[in-house]
Amino acid sequence: MNLLLISLVLLAVSGFGSSLLASKPSLSRSVGVAGAALAGLLTFFGSAHAFYDLWHYTAPVQFRANWNVPFGSFFLEIDALSAFFLFVLGLMTSITVLFLHDYIANVLERSGKTTGAFFFFLNFFIAGMMLVVLARNGVLFLIAWEVMSLAAYFLVITDDDQESVRDAGWNYLVAAHLGAAFLLVLFILLGRGSGTLDFPDASAAGQLAGIANVIFLLALVGFGTKAGFVPFHVWLPDTYQAAPSPISGLMSGVMSKMGIYGLLRVLSLLPTPPLWWGMTLIGIGMISGLFGILMANAQKDFKRLVAYSSIENLGIISMGIGAGMLGLSMNKPALAFLGFAGAILHVLNHAVMKTLLFLVAGTVRHATNTGIIDKLGGLYKQMPTVGLACLVGIVAISGLPPLNGFYGEFLIFLGVYQEALTLPTVAAIPALMVISSLALIGGLTLAGFSKFFGIAFLGSARSPEAENIVKPSRFMIFPLVILAATCVTIAILAPFFIPLFAPVVAIPTRVSPTIVAEVFAENTASWEMVSIMSGVFVAILGGLILLRRRLLKDRDVHGAGTWGCGYLAPTTRMQYTSSSYSQPIVDLAGVFLGHQKQLPVINEYFPRNSLKMKTETEDPLMEHGYVPFYAGARGLLARLRWFHHGRLHIYVLYIAVTLLVLLFRYLGPSA
Numbered sequence: 286m287n288l289l290l291i292s293l294v295l296l297a298v299s300g301f302g303s304s305l306l307a308s309k310p311s312l313s314r315s316v317g318v319a320g321a322a323l324a325g326l327l328t329f330f331g332s333a334h335a336f337y338d339l340w341h342y343t344a345p346v347q348f349r350a351n352w353n354v355p356f357g358s359f360f361l362e363i364d365a366l367s368a369f370f371l372f373v374l375g376l377m378t379s380i381t382v383l384f385l386h387d388y389i390a391n392v393l394e395r396s397g398k399t400t401g402a403f404f405f406f407l408n409f410f411i412a413g414m415m416l417v418v419l420a421r422n423g424v425l426f427l428i429a430w431e432v433m434s435l436a437a438y439f440l441v442i443t444d445d446d447q448e449s450v451r452d453a454g455w456n457y458l459v460a461a462h463l464g465a466a467f468l469l470v471l472f473i474l475l476g477r478g479s480g481t482l483d484f485p486d487a488s489a490a491g492q493l494a495g496i497a498n499v500i501f502l503l504a505l506v507g508f509g510t511k512a513g514f515v516p517f518h519v520w521l522p523d524t525y526q527a528a529p530s531p532i533s534g535l536m537s538g539v540m541s542k543m544g545i546y547g548l549l550r551v552l553s554l555l556p557t558p559p560l561w562w563g564m565t566l567i568g569i570g571m572i573s574g575l576f577g578i579l580m581a582n583a584q585k586d587f588k589r590l591v592a593y594s595s596i597e598n599l600g601i602i603s604m605g606i607g608a609g610m611l612g613l614s615m616n617k618p619a620l621a622f623l624g625f626a627g628a629i630l631h632v633l634n635h636a637v638m639k640t641l642l643f644l645v646a647g648t649v650r651h652a653t654n655t656g657i658i659d660k661l662g663g664l665y666k667q668m669p670t671v672g673l674a675c676l677v678g679i680v681a682i683s684g685l686p687p688l689n690g691f692y693g694e695f696l697i698f699l700g701v702y703q704e705a706l707t708l709p710t711v712a713a714i715p716a717l718m719v720i721s722s723l724a725l726i727g728g729l730t731l732a733g734f735s736k737f738f739g740i741a742f743l744g745s746a747r748s749p750e751a752e753n754i755v756k757p758s759r760f761m762i763f764p765l766v767i768l769a770a771t772c773v774t775i776a777i778l779a780p781f782f783i784p785l786f787a788p789v790v791a792i793p794t795r796v797s798p799t800i801v802a803e804v805f806a807e808n809t810a811s812w813e814m815v816s817i818m819s820g821v822f823v824a825i826l827g828g829l830i831l832l833r834r835r836l837l838k839d840r841d842v843h844g845a846g847t848w849g850c851g852y853l854a855p856t857t858r859m860q861y862t863s864s865s866y867s868q869p870i871v872d873l874a875g876v877f878l879g880h881q882k883q884l885p886v887i888n889e890y891f892p893r894n895s896l897k898m899k900t901e902t903e904d905p906l907m908e909h910g911y912v913p914f915y916a917g918a919r920g921l922l923a924r925l926r927w928f929h930h931g932r933l934h935i936y937v938l939y940i941a942v943t944l945l946v947l948l949f950r951y952l953g954p955s956a
Contacts, residue, residue, distance in 0.1 A: 288331030300408030307401025317404025329375030357424030365788035410436035423472030423482030453527035464510030512544030525592035530647025566607030573600030623700025631693030687819025
């Protein structure tokens, strides 16, 4: 706990220090980066040390301090669940801020913006997420949640000269506070009758039985909005696209997981879930996964593609949690433990993979000054390390062995597959739908990301920007290498890594870590075999690469143009575009996605003017759901403008009348 408290203090000092040094951009940036990086490392090692102690079944460490706030207390605690999410936060923070060192210098300082404010909000953004995970009091949790949300807003609107960025920031802010409103009611219900908003003990779950369904729904909306579950996701694509790429990586890789953490924490306080809770989360996960990846396939901007993929991955996590809750409801320990374990492992995997891909997006945008896929091409020849890191991230995010993205989904699949045939029909149907959804999502993910890699990194440059790139610095490449290596490392160590999750899984399932470890031990052979086969595949692939190099060592190898099917004057326009690559998938699902085509009218056999076809895919939930709702709300509120007339004495009268009504309500009957 001491390392974590030092980390919080360091973040505050570094944030204020960077802000005070705003007139000296280089020094301000160095202070901000050094403080955030050191705090990330302290969080990483502090959480690892706490997790080591908790693995030996020591009691969670607590910290209390005097805090004169009604119903509030500065009550911190670190248990296995908190330690795991802090581990993810520390790892991603320490890596991402290295990328920020040169990226911010190129993006902000060259445009005349100060770095002091940026690093002030970055440090408090990280500190807010730390406090969210550590807080054990509702008031402290909501304050930390608000610090995290507001700091993220100011980071999103870093490039506030653009109207689209300002709009994205406002959409995020509205969604964040709507979610917080549900959480406020949730914590009031949790503390009802106790005189305090300290989190109740798991032993008090029976006292919440009467309102458990309401608390679950409040948690699902409040935390699901931050996570990006469909239909609460509409803020996410625009926000991730508008924010600087490293901030998008932290928001997707870490901040969205605060929603998952909150959901798991609340579930650990509630009694055994009824069947419909698990079915609801599975349904939301399926919809989020399929909708997110279908929308990702239709995107022409890489950051927007990765943003919609985040919705898909949070859907996979939701399906894992839902499968685990299904196991708790039906008294199926293997399904419960493997479902929760798969979801928790995918939290770590997604944080690594998605941060990697957003940093790749930032590197590409820095090198070419564009994120439009159709303007790229041939980047692998100019940035081979970046291309290789991107390829590792794509294989991992597609859930393909031998990389880490496969293992979280494999645990969920394994648990469902083992128990689906023994479940009653009402529970077996959603369980089997999890299997089919995971398979379909994996294929669509590979299609969407292979589109980006094939068009952006292979082929020929489609624009002057892609042909004359700005080479990324070592500070920008090094984090990509670390994250790519982390994807490989987690995959290699998976058989040893998964059993360590026993104390974490024990919290939402409310059973002894020893029992969880026994279930994991029964399934060890399955993932050990997968790991061995993956290792064999990697060894064969590496051997073939070495053999090829040896055979070509003494030969003259030279490049040649790609065969153009006999055409004598090929141009870069003859390559696939992002729209044409994904056309079969998007057309098939176009009725669900709001996909539109504008086809040119051809009246001549040999048209003399250039003709263009335009395709556009708008989020149907935003266009046909939220936009009409906001328009109706705006019209309704406009009718109340007559209250706002600018006369101060009338406003004072409103206050006086309100006070009289309240006094009559609370003092009148007793008098």
